[in-house]
Amino acid sequence: MSVRLESPPRPAGVGMTTRASSAWAALAGVVSVTAFLASAEAVAWVTGAGGSPLFGVGSAAIDLAPAAVKNLMVSLFGTGDKVALFVLMGVLLVAITAGAGVLEHRRPPGGKIVFGIGGVVALVAVLTRADSTSLDGAPTAVGTVVSLVVLTALMTRLHRWEASTEPGWAAATVPEPPLRGPGLERRGFLVMAIAVGAASVVVGTGARLVNATRANVGALRDALTLPAPAQAAPAVPAGASLDVEGITPYVTPNADFYRIDTALQVPSIDPAEWSLRIHGLVDREIEISFDELLALPLEEHYATLSCVSNEVGGDLIGTALWLGYPIRALLERAGPQSGADMVLSTSSDGFTAGTPLSVLVDDGTDAILAVGMNGEPLPQQHGFPVRMVVPGLFGYVSATKWVVDLEVTRFADTEGYWTPRGWDALGPVKLESRIDTPKAGASVDAGRVPIAGVAWHPHTGVSGVEVRIDGGAWVAAELAESVSADTWVQWVHRWDATPGDHTVQVRATGADGVTQSETPLPPAPNGAEGWDEHTITVR
Numbered sequence: 001m002s003v004r005l006e007s008p009p010r011p012a013g014v015g016m017t018t019r020a021s022s023a024w025a026a027l028a029g030v031v032s033v034t035a036f037l038a039s040a041e042a043v044a045w046v047t048g049a050g051g052s053p054l055f056g057v058g059s060a061a062i063d064l065a066p067a068a069v070k071n072l073m074v075s076l077f078g079t080g081d082k083v084a085l086f087v088l089m090g091v092l093l094v095a096i097t098a099g100a101g102v103l104e105h106r107r108p109p110g111g112k113i114v115f116g117i118g119g120v121v122a123l124v125a126v127l128t129r130a131d132s133t134s135l136d137g138a139p140t141a142v143g144t145v146v147s148l149v150v151l152t153a154l155m156t157r158l159h160r161w162e163a164s165t166e167p168g169w170a171a172a173t174v175p176e177p178p179l180r181g182p183g184l185e186r187r188g189f190l191v192m193a194i195a196v197g198a199a200s201v202v203v204g205t206g207a208r209l210v211n212a213t214r215a216n217v218g219a220l221r222d223a224l225t226l227p228a229p230a231q232a233a234p235a236v237p238a239g240a241s242l243d244v245e246g247i248t249p250y251v252t253p254n255a256d257f258y259r260i261d262t263a264l265q266v267p268s269i270d271p272a273e274w275s276l277r278i279h280g281l282v283d284r285e286i287e288i289s290f291d292e293l294l295a296l297p298l299e300e301h302y303a304t305l306s307c308v309s310n311e312v313g314g315d316l317i318g319t320a321l322w323l324g325y326p327i328r329a330l331l332e333r334a335g336p337q338s339g340a341d342m343v344l345s346t347s348s349d350g351f352t353a354g355t356p357l358s359v360l361v362d363d364g365t366d367a368i369l370a371v372g373m374n375g376e377p378l379p380q381q382h383g384f385p386v387r388m389v390v391p392g393l394f395g396y397v398s399a400t401k402w403v404v405d406l407e408v409t410r411f412a413d414t415e416g417y418w419t420p421r422g423w424d425a426l427g428p429v430k431l432e433s434r435i436d437t438p439k440a441g442a443s444v445d446a447g448r449v450p451i452a453g454v455a456w457h458p459h460t461g462v463s464g465v466e467v468r469i470d471g472g473a474w475v476a477a478e479l480a481e482s483v484s485a486d487t488w489v490q491w492v493h494r495w496d497a498t499p500g501d502h503t504v505q506v507r508a509t510g511a512d513g514v515t516q517s518e519t520p521l522p523p524a525p526n527g528a529e530g531w532d533e534h535t536i537t538v539r
């Protein structure tokens with residue numbers, strides 16, 4: 001006879017209560033998943049950080065999440081959406097594995113089945129990542145086996161502990177070795193749970209740190225010296241920067257540049273291994289290496305990049321000096337065929353953007369394959385070693401970071417990443433204006449107060465900005481200079497503030513003569529609108 005695997009409710013005071021044994025079983029489940037994560041990270045140390053199941057599952061979740069959930073995450077957490085995703089995953093993981101522990105205790109092998117299914121799901125997620133290699137399955141496979149071994153061992157110890165708390169335990173026949181009494185059996189379970197849990201935290205954290213460091217291309221980036229441009233950008237006119245405290249700088253430092261992408265783990269690409277393939281509806285397929293790209297006559301252009309998810313008045317926008325090679329020239333070499341109207345760019349991690357071919361081949365549009373940002377190689381988060389920058393288009397349809405592939409194709413035949421997720425196939429940046437100072441809700445002293453900010457309509461240009469106080473008449477603001485129509489422009493209105501609460505509103509007019517619309521529209525499907533949304537109150 002062997003010990004019963006199920007623990008029916010017992011009268012109080014006899015044996016272990018159902019509640020207590022469930023709690024310990026739940027702990028066994030959670031310890032097992034920490035062992036899974038730690039051993040997977042340790043294996044990924046050897047096989048490559050791309051196989052970390054945490055990132056594989058998280059990335060798959062991002063790609064599979066319905067558009068509404070994704071938009072909610074971005075609107076709730078903004079650029080902190082990735083941290084929020086990890087917290088959510090952590091909470092779910094604890095809940096599911098605690099449940100699996102309880103299930104394994106009551107209805108074996110239910111818990112093992114949950115762990116097995118979880119392992120297979122994670123394996124599929126990891127192996128279907130665009131940049132995964134066959135070795136990337138190893139961490140998840142090993143982790144799953146380790147978690148099953150740990151769960152089995154902890155359950156055996158838990159059952160022995162329970163059996164040892166029954167009256168007459170010494171006479172019970174359990175699988176070898178014989179019971180050693182409640183104290184020792186209890187210790188057997190707890191020592192293992194604590195030891196495995198602690199070892200997992202130490203090994204897992206250590207391996208994760210090593211993997212994160214190794215996935216950092218900082219050293220390769222530091223070793224890189226970009227060539228001087230064959231065609232430099234015009235100098236920023238002194239009149240582009242107004243002397244107003246709190247106004248957004250004309251050029252955004254790299255460290256302050258907004259970051260938006262679907263990459264949970266920033267792709268790490270060795271420039272020596274990078275290449276770009278241009279294919280599809282072209283006369284000649286082209287493949288170009290990083291060295292070949294740097295040997296071409298590079299150009300520098302100032303351009304403002306913005307995100308379609310930006311709310312009116314939002315800060316998902318920045319201006320940088322980009323160094324790169326015109327995409328137009330590369331496409332000319334490849335020779336797009338008639339009938340083609342889109343270039344689908346793909347990143348190393350599988351993100352895609354569909355850009356109108358007409359924009360990319362247009363002489364007047366400085367669409368570039370960028371390698372430099374504000375005088376440095378691209379920061380890893382901003383696409384190292386190569387990304388696209390297309391003035392006048394939102395990032396989601398044009399600014400592919402870590403770009404490795406350009407397919408000349410047709411809008412009728414394919415679509416970029418965000419199009420099936422509720423965003424328009426075409427994404428020209430809309431005319432916008434923003435008040436930077438004073439801040440909404442700020443108190444200022446009565447008297448002369450500069451109201452200032454930026455306005456943009458990349459590639460079209462801004463011809464005027466107007467401000468109005470308390471819903472009164474629109475007054476023209478002073479417009480600063482800019483390098484070109486491809487960047488935003490600063491503006492200021494010097495206001496004689498009177499005591500009391502006031503509302504401040506701003507609207508811009510584009511170089512095409514069209515004034516920013518009043519009616520609010522949400523970011524989806526093609527960019528937020530409505531200056532009325534950005535009304536601030538100042539005291």
Ligand SMILES: Nc1nc2c(c(=O)[nH]1)N[C@H]1C(S)=C(S)[C@@H](COP(=O)(O)O)O[C@H]1N2
Pocket residue numbers: 257258259260261262263305306307308347348351381382383394395396399400401402
């Ligand atoms: N590989 C890749 N490139 C991408 C994205 C992405 O998710 N993956 N997001 C795009 C979007 S939506 C925007 S707004 C810009 C943002 O570029 P930044 O992070 O350098 O500011 O990158 C674009 N390029």
Ligand SMILES: [Mo]
Pocket residue numbers: 260306307308309394395396
């Ligand atoms: Mo974006």
